[in-house]
Amino acid sequence: MQSKSAFQLLYNSKLTNVSLRRVLFVIIISCPLVYYVFPSIFHYLRGSSTCSVESYIKSNFEKNTRLLQNYDAMYFSTLDKEVQNHGFPFVGNGKLGFVVDYKNPVFSLFLDLQDKQKLEQDVITHVKLPINLLVRPEHVSRNEERDDSSFVNFHHGIVQHFSCFKMDDSNGNCIHVNHTVVAHRSRPHLFLQNIELSTEKHLTYLDETIHLVKHDWTANTNFKQLTKYVHPSKEYKLYSGTIKVSKKMWMVVIVAVCDTPELISLKNGRTSIHQLNVVMHSKPVKDLSKVQALTQNVIEKTLNHMDEISKIDVRTLFQEHKNAWDDIWHTGLSIKMSTGSDPNIPEPRLINATLYYILSTLHSKLHDEHIRDDQKQSLLKRLQTPDFCFTGHPTVHAKKLWQYVSNTEELIELARLWSMTLRKKGCSILLSEGAEGFLQAIVLSFGGLQFTENDLQFNTNPDILHNQITFHHIIYKNDTIDISIKYIAGETSIQVSLTDDTVLPLYACEAGCSLPVVRLTKDAKTLPVYVTDPLTSILYISHDRQHLLDLKDTLHINKLVNHLEHMESKNSGLPMIFWVSIGTLIVLFHLFLIRIILKEYSSTTISKSSRNYYSNRGRLAS
CATH class of the missing domain: 2.70.98 (Beta-galactosidase; Chain A, domain 5)
Incomplete structure (x- = not known):
């Protein structure tokens, strides 16, 4: 006997259409209610975990x-x-x-x-x-x-x-x-x-x-x-x-x-x-x-x-x-690696990780809730006028200074190495301020930014300027400055802007200061990147406009080229066909030399064989 479904039994029953609709309505209405009142039943029927x-x-x-x-x-x-x-x-x-x-x-x-x-x-x-x-x-x-x-x-x-x-x-x-x-x-x-x-x-x-x-x-x-x-x-x-x-x-x-x-x-x-x-x-x-x-x-x-x-x-x-x-992070670094960039430049996450771990070992004196007003002013003065920092080669390529740490011992050693490096390069005043000063010193050292008595100089290696690097909120006396290296379609330039209004005018000029001095504003000013012979800083910033005008006559530059020409001349060399020709000539010369040696060796061997033959014939005949 063929079995009938529940729906067929219900359909064949003596219930009227009105009763059937009522039953279906009650079932539809009760389902959500049962779901919320008895959720464990549904959890059991589902037979799987409610979360992952x-x-x-x-x-x-x-x-x-x-x-x-x-x-x-x-x-x-x-x-x-x-x-x-x-x-x-x-x-x-x-x-x-x-x-x-x-x-x-x-x-x-x-x-x-x-x-x-x-x-x-x-x-x-x-x-x-x-x-x-x-x-x-x-x-x-x-x-x-x-x-x-x-x-x-x-x-x-x-x-x-x-x-x-x-x-x-x-x-x-x-x-x-x-x-x-x-x-x-x-x-x-x-x-x-x-x-x-x-x-x-x-x-x-x-x-x-x-x-x-x-x-x-x-x-x-x-x-x-x-x-x-x-x-x-x-x-x-x-x-x-x-x-x-x-x-x-x-x-x-x-x-x-x-x-x-x-x-x-x-x-x-x-x-x-x-x-x-x-x-x-x-x-x-x-x-x-x-x-x-x-x-x-x-x-x-x-x-x-x-x-x-x-x-x-x-x-x-x-x-x-x-x-x-x-x-604390108002001063910082950002870097965008270009195609075919220098592999020795640390990746962005490594830079941020290094900065975070180092700063975590340093007391932020300026932000201490219990600092007195006179102490706060003294710390701010150290940030604004650090005298000399940073001198020496930029730390961008210092692999020992940019590395991941996995425990407190490695972290302490990395902090010690950074502290010793920065102190030896004239940054003791900034470091004595605490976390903010330490961060400022690291950012300055990354690109070779240097404070002198009269100006702030960007004394970096021109060979790293094919990447896009921004130095955020560099503190220079009462002002903060953004300095960006822009590398677009093979052309390199520097953009400089103020992040706040300044009381005293602030000026900038490029390497050699051969172009008119530019007054800085919140709107970014673009300056060309020149490489000089002998090497000098690629950017000068100062409140003293006359000081920048005097640099043109005091730097004593013999040669000045833009960055693109510098990179092309550095990477230029004799064409590939020249080296292929030289290599071919060397190979042909050696082949010719080998041929002569083999020919000489062959003739010498034949001559000896002939002499032995005639010598043997004489003895046999006798």
Whole structure:
């Protein structure tokens, strides 16, 4: 017997058309209701996970695509090894440094210039701390099926650690974690964490519990909890420990840790927590008893600092941090590599990575929240009038200075090498200012920009000018200047412009200053690129117009050609057909010579054979 479908049975039943329409209407209306009231039924019927760990990680990658395309970020993922760059997830502000790694976090103290102590021929610049302040969110089930990725945002000095792990249920639901970590740039003793937890939008009915794993770093160190403080808005614990920074030097370290709950409930499918930590230390001293005497003073400073930041909204603290980094980056470099360009010039991402990691080891004194007005004016003066910096060959081709680092040891060594190089080249005043001065010195050194008593000179190697390079916001006294090398269709020129209005007029002229002096404005002025014999700077900028006019008669130039002619003459040589002809003649000459030698050798052999023949005949006849 042929079976009938449910639809046929319904059609053949005695129900009227009106009743049938009512039944169908009820079914259609009830389906969405059942879906939202009993979603687990549909999850079971679908037989697959409602989320994908991989899709969440990749979605965060796509959100940061613009940063990556602009070379302002690095990406690390457990899913896609190919997109990883050399480097490591690191945040720092010149006082504190943190490697944001759940498996192997590293915490360091960076010492200021006035705190450095010369010990046994070494300068102590940083000290590793035996503590772990990094909070790690985990599901209470301890499900290990998870993936992670990290973004290092160079522009804002932020590491974002994205995690996604499956919950312990039959539906395979996921919890998303966005863990943001900063070493606060304008409050250099503050380590700030923000953790956002969420599930899929359609899973808000779930009530999940997250465990915040906090390492007990007091168990295996000499750090001890002093007491617990209750602030009107936050509770925190205070820890004290003594750190040995060398064979004979000690210092006390005080850490204030906000009290966060160990279990977090996601009743609405979304929540966030903030973790504030203050780390302060004394100066290194040789006598351990003196360290103990300094403890109370450091404790009082830590309590005052914690009391201050506890009154500030966390979003405000994050915005302060971003604003400080934005201001530091007002001076910078951008480079566009041309086809067939010099392979020794570092790629743009390597330049940005090097600058970020170096700046993360330096205190931004100018942006410190507690700086006095007189100190701020003194620092600004150092930036505006650095006397002499940079002298010597440009650092653009210095491979040791432009390299990726993968741990704190390599980072410290790279920072030391940069500091030594810049100091030897006359940039000590800029470096003493802090992060902003250091960045200014690096940018100047990249292209060979030099301050002198009367002007700012662009004393670069003409052979690198076939790339497009821009020096942003070079500080020259009270003005900031953009200098761009333009390389279009084989022609090279320089564009110079002011970024702000200037009180005193500012002038510029090209190599040799043979053309009329140009007054600079916000509108870019284009100057030709000339190469002189003997070599001189390709650009001069000064407030003294007469000084630039006098350069024409004081540079004593024997020859002046434009950059294109210089490159053509450098690359020119005898035509290929000449070398082919020379090679052919050499080959023919050797072939002719070989022929003569073989002919001579052959005739000599025949002559000897003839003599032997006649000689033998005589003896036989006899």
